[in-house]
Amino acid sequence: MKKAIIEFENFSFRYRVQKLPSLTEINLKIYEGEKVLIVGPSGCGKSTLANCINGLVPFSYSGVTEGTLKIKGQNPAELGIFGLSKLVGTVLQDTDGQFVGLTVAEDIAFSLENDCVEQAEMKRRVEETAETVELSRFKGHSPQALSGGQKQRVSLGGVLVDNVEILLFDEPLANLDPATGKYAMELIDRIHSNSEATVLIVEHRLEDVLHCKVDRIIVMWEGRIMADTTPSRLLSSDILKKAGIREPLYITCLKYAGCEISAQDRPENIRSIALEGxxxxxxxxxxxxxxxxxxxxxxxxxxxxxxxxxxxxxxxxLKGVNISVNKGEMVGIVGRNGAGKSTLSKLICGFEKPSEGSVFLEGKCIDKDSIAERAQKIGLVMQNPNHMLSKPMLFDEVALGLVTRGWKQKELEARVFECLKICGLYEFRNWPVSALSYGQKKRVTIASILVLKPQVIILDEPTAGQDFRHYTEFMEFLLKLNRESGTTILMITHDMHLLLEYTQRAVVMAEGTVVADDVPASVLTDDDIIQKASLKRTSLYELAIRAGISDSRSFVQHFIDYDRRGRFNG
Known part of the structure; x- marks a missing residue:
């Protein structure tokens, strides 16, 4: 019988700066060798739970603790942060903040150097680990020069080399393109299968994680455990809806078709679900x-x-790119990491100048317009929120653009408060930006652009790090903005759900060129485009094939139209 490697008993935790606890009466056992997914909306306590396991609570984030927590039968407070690091390896959402070496090999070797491991043994273990995470030919490369998926593998190598018994992944899919995200889940699954490690994954993208098998799913809600169950039981219940977590698209489609789904149908994956009858x-x-x-x-x-x-x-x-966007369109720009999507946004906003070609706005060439002049009509929300934040307080950050434009205080406050409510940030209006989570900072940067009501909004990964409720609220707001005011919206995204549900066109990029410009249903059912651009087949396509429907593109489009009518009429 397997032993519990992580044990919470009547455990509660309250951060020093907060009145209410972030975790309340947690009773949870995770056993050796398990693979467990932790899900829940923003602020539910899942990150705090993870931080208690890896030692950031209480060693980096102090607070008041009640109850007991044991990691491999030991008290984390007695082990200390160094002792815990030998048991728990964490791969952060922001991998750039985890690098310490100038090369991939140096970064993987860092903990071995701290432990004064003999050089020959160190080289052997680095070679072995680099091969495990499939980075053998990149050992001499700088981690900063690698793609998002490769950076994640460097971070994983840095914790695997220590032979830790618990691997903790904090939103491993947040910044990866669909194909790379799929590969990341498969790599994690292979490492789990080939080792005795216990794997914990904290992630919003439930369907993508369930591409590979997990043993249990822990659903967090308002600091408590709402459910601790198997994927099959979870997906055949109404728990996801109650918790505000997005269910897989094929599950939504089956419900639209009036199908009853039970745990016996194995609904955790489009490949496993029983469709007979x-x-x-x-x-x-x-x-x-x-x-x-x-x-x-x-x-x-x-x-x-x-x-x-x-x-x-x-x-x-970028090589010979030609794109036209009409007034009032919502267009998705997709493709693998490094395809040139973010570079395209920099050229539109004037941060970079093209070596060839020109940019036109309303028929006028704007190549000679300054960044400030373009900013009057084009707003950019960058992928990394830390690259946009400049004020210590949230209200001041969102209000900055209006202040520089000379708005009076009363009108300014009304506009800022309206925008904060739309973005789910009103309750944090008097908070310092430094106290916010990564996802909350992302919403602050979005609010700081939306408050200016530009003619064109470019959003680089707008939903990264957002839970389903805030994702839906924000995207519905963008949709309303688009429909009622005619604002043109360009979204650079890896989120194929967003592409299907909200955009009218998908511009697909690969190797610096446009390889497709079509409706999303056509793009995500075309295997050639999917392979070129590192996208991923929508599970609706797989459902159509398995249900014997020959025109999978039409089936996917029907789902989009049906879903949109339901949302608009609702």
Whole structure:
């Protein structure tokens, strides 16, 4: 019988600066060799729970603790942060903050150097670990020069080399393209299968994590454990809806078709779910599809003509890019990490100048316009919130753009408060920015742009780190803004759910070029485009194939239309 390696008993924790506890009466046992997923909305306590396990609570974040916590039968407070690091290895969401070496090999070797391991043994273990995380040919590279997925593997190597017994992943999918995220889950699964390590994953993207098997899912809600169950039981219950967590799209589609789902149907994965007897219901729902009206002809707003650019003379990032965006469109820009998506946004905003080609706004070439002049009509929300924050207090950060434009205090406060409510930040209006989570900081940067109501908004990974409730609230706000005021919105994203649910077009980039410009349903059912751009088949495509529906593209489009009608009418 396996032993419990992590034990919480009547455990509560309150941060020193807060009145209410972040964790309340936690009773939880995680056993040796288990693979456990921890989910829940922002602020539910899942990050605090993880921080108690890896020692950041109480060694970095002080507070009041009640009850007991044992890691491998020992008190973490007595082990100390160094002792805990030999048991628990953490791969952070922001991998850049975890690097200490100039090369991949140095970074992996860091803990061995601290332990004064003999050089020959150190080299052997670094070689072995680099091979495990599939980075053998990158050992001499700088971690900062690698892609997002490769950076994550460097961080993983840095904790694996110590032969830790518990691996803790903090939102491992947050900054990865779909194909890389899928690969990351498969790599974690292989490491779990080939070792005796206990694996804990804290993540919002439930469907993506369930690409590979997990033993249990812990659902957190308001500092308590709402559910501790198997994936099959969770997905056949209403717990996800109550907790505000997005269920897999194929589950939503089956519910739209009136199908009953039980734990015996193995619904944790589109490949495992039993569809026998459900095909007729799925087909009947699909056959009720309504013809969609032709889209209205809109005036062209933003145009990129023959754009080429490279940060170095011999390193071309963009090659002959041509994109047109009409007024009032919501367009998704997708592709693998390093495809040139973020560079494209910098060229539109004037942070960089193209080596060839021009950018036009309302038919006028804006190549000679300054960044400030472009900012009057184009707003950019960057992927990393720390690159945009400049004020210590949240209210002042969101109000900054209005202050520089000379707004009076009363009108300024009304506009800022309205925007904070929309972005789910009103209750934090008097907080310092430093006290906010990564996801909350992301919402602050979005609010600081939205408050200015620009003509074009470019959002780089707008939903990264957001729970489903805040994701939905924010995206519905963008949709309302788009429909009622005609604001044109460009979203650079790895989130295929966002692409399907909210955008009208998908511009797909690969190797610095545009390889597709089509409706999302066509893009995510085209295997050639998916492979070129490191995207991932939507599970709706897989559902259509398994249900015997030949036109998978039409099936996916029907789901999009049906889902949108439900949201708009609701």
């Amino acid at each position: 459900l095909e007729k219901s799925i087909s009947a729902w699909y056959e009720k599809k309504e013809p969609q009206p032709a889209g209205e002809v809109r005036e062209r707003l933003l145009e990129l003509k023959n754009i080429s650019f490279g940060y170095e003379n011999n390193n071309t990032v």
